[in-house]
Amino acid sequence: MPFTESATQPAQLDQQALIDALVRTSFVTMAVLTKIGAEHDLSLTQLRMLAILRDRRAKMSALADYLGLDKSTISGLVDRAEKRGLLQREANPVDGRSVEVVLTREGTELAARGATEIAGSLSPMTNTLNRAEMHRLTTLLERMLEHH
Amino acid sequence: MPFTESATQPAQLDQQALIDALVRTSFVTMAVLTKIGAEHDLSLTQLRMLAILRDRRAKMSALADYLGLDKSTISGLVDRAEKRGLLQREANPVDGRSVEVVLTREGTELAARGATEIAGSLSPMTNTLNRAEMHRLTTLLERMLEHH
């Protein structure tokens, strides 16, 4: 499924091949994340939200920014996760309009388990490379991410 | 947002770093695809479906396999895309149960435009690498994809 295929200039062939590899890799990776999420009744978005909240409490508006979603969407996501006991809304004593979201113990545990399982599911792929190759690949990806 | 972070054995640090880079790269890539899809009122799934059908006609069941979705989901996706004039259902003369899906001219054009735009949107990222680096990165990604 060559998602992309259009540029056929001499110098652009390498770039085109890279983009195809990038897109295919991304679909494989997202499929792994989606599957692990599903095993815990979490959508990809819920999984991302837990990952964000693992490091820090966040305001509703900050979650909307991080996830690139409308604030009304966040209300629904947080509603459902809160109903499951994965997180809690907390009032901000300084600003009465603001609502902060914090993981519960259960949410923290689930996020940790998810992270472990993701690493486990991707490792068969990453382990096809030796350490030097892993290093090179990581460096190249990070270089690209910086310039994004 | 370190999606993954759990293994801290000496040899696993490189792998962990790679997995993080892989996941972050995937989210960036999927965000680009989602955005370009949205600009054409296409969900990521619809965009993938068009990409698949760009190369070949496909049975409903084949689409379900490619996309990893239930056949009932495919019925809905095809319904909506057909209503928009992007594709058509066609009867299979050999097997009366089977339904084949083919892009219309409009669907083909949209798929081509999408591919071009995806390449254009990802190129600022990929262009931060020189040709040799692109080559190396592509090779490493493809190596991993083979073993998936």
Place this chain on the structure above:
DNA sequence: TATTGTTATACTCTATAACTATA
């Protein structure tokens, strides 16, 4: 007035279960 969230609404995506038609 501007900002932060919630709610009402509508549509897409998704799966499960029950169904129809064909093999």
Place this chain on the structure above:
DNA sequence: TATAGTTATAGAGTATAACAATA
């Protein structure tokens, strides 16, 4: 009986618009 699709249904994810409360 088994297979290929469709339909009915239900729930999650999403955005827009209107709203309430606070600043």
